[in-house]
Amino acid sequence: MKVSGRSKAGKFTFECRTGERILYAGLRMGLALPYECATGTCGTCKARVREPATIKDLWPEAPGNSYLQRERGEFLMCQAHAIADCEIAVPAKMNSMPEDYIPLVSTQGTIVNSRLLTHDVMAFDIELADPIDFDAGQFVVLQVPDVEGGRAYSMVNYERATRRLEFIVKKKPDGRFSEWLFSSKADGTVAELCGPLGRAIFQPEEAKNLLCIAGGSGIAGMMSILSRGCQEDYFKDHGGTLFFGVRTLNDAFFLDELADFVSAFPDKLQVTIALSDEEVASIETPHNGSLNFATGFVHIVAAERMNRHYDDVVAYVAGPPPMVDGAIRTLILDARLPADLIRYDKFS
Amino acid sequence: MSWKRVCSANDVAANSLKQFDVDGVPVLIANLGDEFRAYPPLCPHMEERLEESGICEGGLLTCSKHLWQWEMRTGEMRGEAEKPLLLYELKQENDDVLVNIEKELEYEYEEDSEEDDDGFWD
Known part of the structure; x- marks a missing residue:
């Protein structure tokens, strides 16, 4: 199926395979279609279709549908197949893809x-x-x-x-x-x-100090970023500071892996595990030498430990929505980082 | 002209936002420390309540949801923002913050809404 589209950036066309979501088809072709969660929640990938019968809505109850005006033909590109040639319009700004973009x-x-x-x-x-x-x-x-x-x-x-x-x-x-x-x-x-x-990617060529704030399973992408940094000796010349928030020590994981990162670059890498529901005084782990532990919500622990030393920092944030919101407040109010140095992908 | 009292100057802490209802019109009051401003209550991007999502720092208002930013004094766009903030005319009389509401200011969340569908798809 051929998808013909327009946005403020101009017109575009791409081929959408049978059973392929329109968002993924466009991204596969290297088009900078707007999206964040890509799974029906955030509403960022909304577009209008000229003939609603040319697309199939895969998830009529998607939470992101609350952002839509159906009578205007609005739909979520991540939740729609093209079932015939279709014409769409994308209201959000379409920035061009970076040159080193990896196609979907x-x-x-x-x-x-x-x-x-x-x-x-x-x-x-x-x-x-x-x-x-x-x-x-x-x-x-x-x-x-x-x-x-x-x-x-x-x-x-x-x-x-x-x-x-x-x-x-x-x-x-x-x-x-x-x-x-x-x-x-x-x-x-x-x-x-x-x-x-996802656009919250580690860009070594920026040559900045990394500040990562993660809550719970938000640690996943941070592990990838620290892995790459360690593999490529990024932390020989640049700092890396990770704050990882969980409820108690029993909820923490990847501590061995994090301790290994730190021991490879002890001068430049710092990892602090923030426990929201457990007093640090009671903690004894084999990692005490290489990992720091603190009590409190991770964004508050981050503000305390950074102590206004946010030199040449780019920040990455991931976790549950209230934690992400708190971390962004820390980064704007305490670190006074400009918005373009705060990287996160919104899933809700 | 319809000047209405919204609140008292000390109802809104410095560098913060608070939403008020003024005869059925929701108004967001910002205290910049030395001055006040009045905006519609929702982010022009995805209708977030700025009273909850907004962060005031250094004269900039940031919506924490997608990091759209504006100059608080003028509503001008900064950073990622793609639409400016609308402002109500505001004045302070002694301890009272007053806003001139001719009609409720609302953002246009639909692009190209001025066009009819024929023009839209051309």
């Missing part, structure tokens, strides 16, 4: 090595038939046969042309994917995936 691909992989990291966090890997590239900090949309709809998960690892992607999932009360992952034997399941997606 749709592919399949097998879930392997699913394992518990804590009582409510699981990790798993996906083995791909064909290698893919992604930038540190990016995510993919995953879909498995037993669970309706796609879910966005950030890659934990970092490797170019990789056949293995590593993810983490936190168990949520009504999270159907997490329930499926926790209750059944996921290993061996073939998952569909689309990616890479």
Whole structure:
């Protein structure tokens, strides 16, 4: 199907395959279509269609639909197939893609090595038939046969042309994917995936000091960023400071991996685990030498520990929405960072 | 002209925002420390309530949802913003903050709404 579109940036056309979401088709062709969550929630990818009968809405109850005026033909590009040639208009500004942009691909992989990291966090890997590239900090949309709809998960690892992607999932009360992952034997399941997606990427050429603030499973993309930084000796010359917020020490994970990062670059890398519901005085772990622990919400701990020393910093933020909001307040009010040095992808 | 009292000057802390209802019209009052400003209450981007999402720092208002920013004094766009803030005329009389409401100011959330559909798709 041919999709003909227009935006303030001009006109464009691209081919949308049968069963392919319009957003993913456009991104696959290198078009800078607007999006954030890519999974029906944020409303950022809204567009208008001239003839509603030319598209199929895959998720009429999508939370992001609250941003739409249906009678005007508005729809979410991430939740629509083209079922005939169609004409669309995109209201948001379309910035051009960076030159080193990695085009989106749709592919399949097998879930392997699913394992518990804590009582409510699981990790798993996906083995791909064909290698893919992604930038540190990016995510993919995953879909498995037993669970309706796609879910966005950030890659934990970092490797170019990789056949293995590593993810983490936190168990949520009504999270159907997490329930499926926790209750059944996921290993061996073939998952569909689309990616890479997301603009909160590590850009080593910026040559800045990294400040990462993560809550819970938001640590995934930060692990990828720190992995790349360590692999490429970025932290020989640039600082890296990570604040990782969880409730208690029992909820923390990746502590061995984080301690390894720090021991590779002890002068430049600092990692602080912020425990919102546990007093630090009671903590004794093998990591006490390399990791710092503090009590409090992660964005408040970050402000205290940074103590107004935000020299030449670019900041990355990921986590649950209230934590992201708090971290952004810290970065604007305390760090006084300009908005273009605050990187995060909004999932809600 | 219809000047209406919105609040008292000390109802809104310095460098903060507070939303008021003025005869059914929602108005967001900003205290810049030395001056006040009055805006419609929602972010011109995706209709977030700026009283909750807005951050005031150094004369800039930032919506924490997508980091659109504006000069608080003028409503001019900064950074990622793609639409300016609208302002109500405001004056302070002694301790009272008054706003001139001719009609409720609202953002146009639909692009190209002036055009009819024929023109829109040309």
